[in-house]
Amino acid sequence: xxxxxxxxxxxxxxxxxxxxxxxxxxxxxxxxxxxxxxxxxxxxxxxxxxxxxxxxxxxxxxxxxxxxxxxxxxxxxxxxxxxxxxxxxxxxxxxxxxxxxxxxxxxxxxxxxxxxxxxxxxxxxxxxxxxxxxxxxxxxxxxxxxxxxxxxxxxxxxxxxxxxxxxxxxxxxxxxxxxxxxxxxxxxxxxxxxxxxxxxxxxxxxxxxxxxxxxxxxxxxxxxxxxxxxxxxxxxxxxxxxxxxxxxxxxxxxxxxxxxxxxxxxxxxxxxxxxxxxxxxxxxxxxxxxxxxxxxxxxxxxxxxxxxxxxxxxxxxxxxxxxxxxxxxxxxxxxxxxxxxxxxxxxxxxxxxxxxxxxxxxxxxxxxxxxxxxxxxxxxxxxxxxxxx
Numbered sequence: 001x002x003x004x005x006x007x008x009x010x011x012x013x014x015x016x017x018x019x020x021x022x023x024x025x026x027x028x029x030x031x032x033x034x035x036x037x038x039x040x041x042x043x044x045x046x047x048x049x050x051x052x053x054x055x056x057x058x059x060x061x062x063x064x065x066x067x068x069x070x071x072x073x074x075x076x077x078x079x080x081x082x083x084x085x086x087x088x089x090x091x092x093x094x095x096x097x098x099x100x101x102x103x104x105x106x107x108x109x110x111x112x113x114x115x116x117x118x119x120x121x122x123x124x125x126x127x128x129x130x131x132x133x134x135x136x137x138x139x140x141x142x143x144x145x146x147x148x149x150x151x152x153x154x155x156x157x158x159x160x161x162x163x164x165x166x167x168x169x170x171x172x173x174x175x176x177x178x179x180x181x182x183x184x185x186x187x188x189x190x191x192x193x194x195x196x197x198x199x200x201x202x203x204x205x206x207x208x209x210x211x212x213x214x215x216x217x218x219x220x221x222x223x224x225x226x227x228x229x230x231x232x233x234x235x236x237x238x239x240x241x242x243x244x245x246x247x248x249x250x251x252x253x254x255x256x257x258x259x260x261x262x263x264x265x266x267x268x269x270x271x272x273x274x275x276x277x278x279x280x281x282x283x284x285x286x287x288x289x290x291x292x293x294x295x296x297x298x299x300x301x302x303x304x305x306x307x308x309x310x311x312x313x314x315x316x317x318x319x320x321x322x323x324x325x326x327x328x329x330x331x332x333x334x335x336x337x338x339x340x341x342x343x344x345x346x347x348x349x350x351x352x353x354x355x356x357x358x359x360x361x362x363x364x365x366x367x368x369x370x371x372x373x374x375x376x377x378x379x380x381x382x383x384x385x386x387x388x389x
Contacts, residue, residue, distance in 0.1 A: 014066065016043045018050075025056045032064030035072025047075045050083075058083050063094030073102045077110060142368075145349075146342045152268040153276050153342075171274040179240040179275075180282030186239070187232055187286050188293045194231060195223055195294030199301040212306045216313055217320035219298040224321060228291040229329045230377050233336040236283055237369035241344040244275050245365035248348025249358045257349070267349075276341035283337040284330055291329065324389055332380050336373050343369045 016033035029050065035043075050058075060076065062068075080090045095103065121127070202215040248271055251257050260267045295317075302308040308316075347365035351358050 015039055016072070018043055018046050020050075026059055027056065028059045028061060030061040030064055031076075032066075034067040035065055035075070036067055036069045037071040040071045040075060044075065047079050050079055057089040057091065060090065060092045061094045062092065062096075062099060065099070068099050068102060070102065070106065073099070073106045077103060077106045080107075081110065142346060145346045149268060149272055149342050149345055149349075150338070152266070153273050168270075168274060172277050175274050175278030176282055178243075179236065179278050180285060183236065183239055183282070183286060184289065187235060187290050190231060190235060191228065191290040191293035192297035194227060195219060195297035196301040198222060198227070198294075199298035200305055203302065203306040207306075213308065213312075213316060215298075215302060215306065216308070216316040219295065219302075220317050220321045221325060223294040223298070224291055224325050225328045226377065226381070228294055229287045229332045229336065230373070232283065232287045232290045233333070233340065233373045233377075234370050236279070236286065236337075237340045237344075237373060238366050240279065241340045241369045242362050242366050244341065244344035245348040245351075245362045246358065248272075248345060249351030249361055252349060252351045253353055253355075253358060272341070272345040275345065276338065279337040279341045280334055283340075284333040287330060287333045291326075328380075328384055328389060332377060335376060335380075339372050339376060340369045343372065 014033045016031070016035050016039055019030040019032070021028040021030065027050075033039075058079075060079070062076075065072070076092075080092070083090045092103070122130070199215055199219050202218040203212050206212050206214055206218075248257070251271070257267045257271070260270055299310050299313050302313055303310060344365045347361040347368070351361045
């Protein structure tokens with residue numbers, strides 16, 4: 001009678017082995033024994049050297065394997081991958097159903113573990129066209145949003161969603177105080193310095209031709225038609241436009257805009273209408289102030305640098321400009337105010353839920369407003385030149 005130890009030894013699985021046979025140009029590998037975690041290290045080195053040379057197909061005969069676990073299946077899959085990479089075909093035969101399931105699982109896991117192939121970037125022309133298309137589409141969407149805001153604003157206060165109109169005078173005067181009265185010091189200082197610089201540089205160049213008196217014409221036409229309104233609009237875009245975007249954007253982040261909709265109020269009427277109307281009132285007034293400040297700076301520099309007295313400057317100014325020159329600058333102011341207010345409000349309503357989004361849209365608001373204001377000024381200049389105004 002066999003003892004328990006003898007029975008255990010008799011039932012113990014045999015050690016893993018590999019038999020290599022060359023037959024008709026094929027390498028036949030007959031695997032036998034127990035390919036388990038406990039003893040698979042014995043054939044690791046042998047399996048590692050096989051399959052690397054492209055010498056023909058390989059046939060893996062697994063019929064002699066008594067037992068196989070994940071470690072053994074991984075060795076077999078590693079051999080298959082190495083042979084496939086070297087261009088050799090591998091055929092597996094004699095596997096049991098459980099071995100087939102295990103080998104499939106190991107192969108799927110190996111495929112998932114492979115790093116993804118780097119995405120092939122298109123050439124420069126395709127990327128440039130793609131960027132242009134995205135830019136045009138984004139511009140079209142911004143245009144639709146701006147027209148929606150402008151149309152809703154032109155209908156009036158609209159405090160209730162489609163149910164009545166109400167104009168909050170207190171909110172409008174508060175915004176005029178912030179955007180108009182609060183901007184007087186910086187607009188006055190900036191315009192005075194710019195007018196003085198234009199007068200000094202103009203006088204310096206005209207001195208070579210003995211025509212310093214014409215610096216009055218230069219300053220008067222340039223400031224009243226172009227620089228006064230343009231510099232004021234740019235300053236308002238950077239000062240008040242960014243504030244509008246930041247205020248509406250922060251309310252959007254805290255979901256206060258959604259809360260207005262929930263209680264039946266129109267966010268355009270509550271938030272945008274007072275600010276846009278305040279800009280329409282403040283920007284023309286600031287333009288007039290900017291014109292006077294620039295002319296004052298030019299008078300001072302012309303007096304001290306070129307010896308042109310204030311009385312002579314004003315007399316020459318009456319000859320150089322007319323009512324059309326003044327109106328050419330003032331007509332632009334309301335349109336620039338609308339552009340700044342609509343773009344700033346639109347960017348504020350596009351803010352997401354993060355501080356980074358707020359910063360990006362404030363930056364975009366200032367850049368877009370200044371860009372469109374300059375384009376608008378150029379279009380007015382061309383239009384006025386065509387009609388002789």
